[in-house]
Amino acid sequence: MLEDKNQPRTPLAQLCEFGLIARISEGFPLKNGSSKLGIGDDAAVLQQSEENTLITKELLIEGVHFDLSFMPLKHLGYKTVVVGISDLCAMNVKPEQILISIAVSNRFTLEAIDEFYSGVQLACARFGVDLVGGDTSSSVTGLIIAVTAVAQAKESEVVLRSTAKETDLLVVTGDIGAAYMGLQVLEREKQVFLANPNNQPDLTPYTYLIERQLKPEARTDIKTLLEQLEVKPTAMIDVSDGLVSEVLHLCRAADLGCRVYEEKLPLDPQLISCCEEFNIDSTTVALNGGEDYELLFTISLSDFDKIKGNPNLTLIGHMVSAASGKELITRAGTSVALTARGFTAS
Numbered sequence: 001m002l003e004d005k006n007q008p009r010t011p012l013a014q015l016c017e018f019g020l021i022a023r024i025s026e027g028f029p030l031k032n033g034s035s036k037l038g039i040g041d042d043a044a045v046l047q048q049s050e051e052n053t054l055i056t057k058e059l060l061i062e063g064v065h066f067d068l069s070f071m072p073l074k075h076l077g078y079k080t081v082v083v084g085i086s087d088l089c090a091m092n093v094k095p096e097q098i099l100i101s102i103a104v105s106n107r108f109t110l111e112a113i114d115e116f117y118s119g120v121q122l123a124c125a126r127f128g129v130d131l132v133g134g135d136t137s138s139s140v141t142g143l144i145i146a147v148t149a150v151a152q153a154k155e156s157e158v159v160l161r162s163t164a165k166e167t168d169l170l171v172v173t174g175d176i177g178a179a180y181m182g183l184q185v186l187e188r189e190k191q192v193f194l195a196n197p198n199n200q201p202d203l204t205p206y207t208y209l210i211e212r213q214l215k216p217e218a219r220t221d222i223k224t225l226l227e228q229l230e231v232k233p234t235a236m237i238d239v240s241d242g243l244v245s246e247v248l249h250l251c252r253a254a255d256l257g258c259r260v261y262e263e264k265l266p267l268d269p270q271l272i273s274c275c276e277e278f279n280i281d282s283t284t285v286a287l288n289g290g291e292d293y294e295l296l297f298t299i300s301l302s303d304f305d306k307i308k309g310n311p312n313l314t315l316i317g318h319m320v321s322a323a324s325g326k327e328l329i330t331r332a333g334t335s336v337a338l339t340a341r342g343f344t345a346s
């Protein structure tokens with residue numbers, strides 16, 4: 001959390017906007033065949049195919065989505081890419097291009113921008129996407145980031161939010177809730193640090209949680225995994241706002257209800273022990289936490305055997321008719337209504 005006072009601090013004003021853009025562009029040679037022209041002209045040129053273009057946009061605002069006192073800029077760059085492409089993973093397509101726009105205040109140095117783009121670079125390499133453009137501006141409030149992501153895909157491959165069927169199974173990738181608890185740990189440590197800057201916290205019990213908050217991964221691997229398993233989801237969404245919010249989106253979009261089983265929720269052991277320490281209910285965290293960037297999807301009941309036992313995939317429930325309601329079945333076997341804010345006793 002401490003700034004290194006010995007690092008060079010080049011004011012951004014020393015470079016004109018175009019100098020900065022040229023510097024950014026150097027680090028991003030184009031890798032995908034569909035990226036015909038990247039940073040530098042008035043627009044990027046992407047190769048159109050017979051396929052459909054998918055395009056999505058996300059905003060990240062300082063103080064709302066990230067706190068620079070515990071979010072290193074390199075991680076923020078990485079997370080920006082992940083947040084941008086996660087929505088395309090949720091459409092069952094492979095992200096190929098991104099555009100990132102930034103508005104920075106004059107407290108940012110050239111080195112700070114370099115740090116941000118080194119994270120962007122790392123994520124672009126890891127997930128196979130090209131940075132093909134963006135916009136740069138000054139900001140009088142804080143750092144503002146907008147990320148656009150683009151993909152091309154055959155219509156038959158695209159998976160929508162709205163096409164789940166009654167009796168379909170609800171499946172989630174990875175584990176959930178950890179990013180939220182990572183944020184709680186980081187916010188606690190920030191307060192401890194502000195009270196006593198000499199305090200050296202031992203964060204080893206929370207490494208996984210902190211990593212999930214600071215360096216989430218986009219599930220670009222799930223499209224391939226499902227192809228290998230010969231399963232096509234009937235509907236899909238990514239878990240950015242929290243599991244319940246996303247389950248409700250799938251239900252509403254298809255006019256269905258659901259049953260989610262508390263005992264099935266995939267929780268990392270670190271999450272469970274941290275929730276005990278913070279005296280927070282781990283189910284509440286898993287259901288409402290958000291920022292997991294895992295995928296939530298429905299599959300046909302007949303595909304159950306194909307996903308059974310896969311360590312990446314957890315069956316957490318199933319869809320039912322709208323009239324049967326949207327409910328969480330607790331460990332004790334009671335039903336509670338799932339609502340936008342989590343769940344309430346019915």
Ligand SMILES: Nc1ncnc2c1ncn2[C@@H]1O[C@H](COP(=O)(O)OP(=O)(O)OP(=O)(O)O)[C@@H](O)[C@H]1O
Nearest residue numbers: 055056057058059083087090237238239240241242
């Ligand atoms: N300001 C806006 N103008 C036009 N369309 C918007 C706007 N904000 C959101 N949308 C559209 O609404 C739909 C749902 O987007 P939304 O941002 O609610 O979901 P999400 O991206 O999955 O979630 P999150 O942003 O919380 O990660 C998308 O089609 C998106 O393009």
Ligand SMILES: Cc1ncc(C[n+]2csc(CCOP(=O)(O)O)c2C)c(N)n1
Nearest residue numbers: 063064065066067183240241289290291
């Ligand atoms: C400083 C700080 N405050 C809050 C959060 C939590 N947070 C950020 S984005 C998000 C969900 C998706 O947002 P959106 O729907 O706007 O895409 C959540 C829960 C954080 N990581 N850092």
Ligand SMILES: [Mg+2]
Nearest residue numbers: 057058059087
């Ligand atoms: Mg959005």
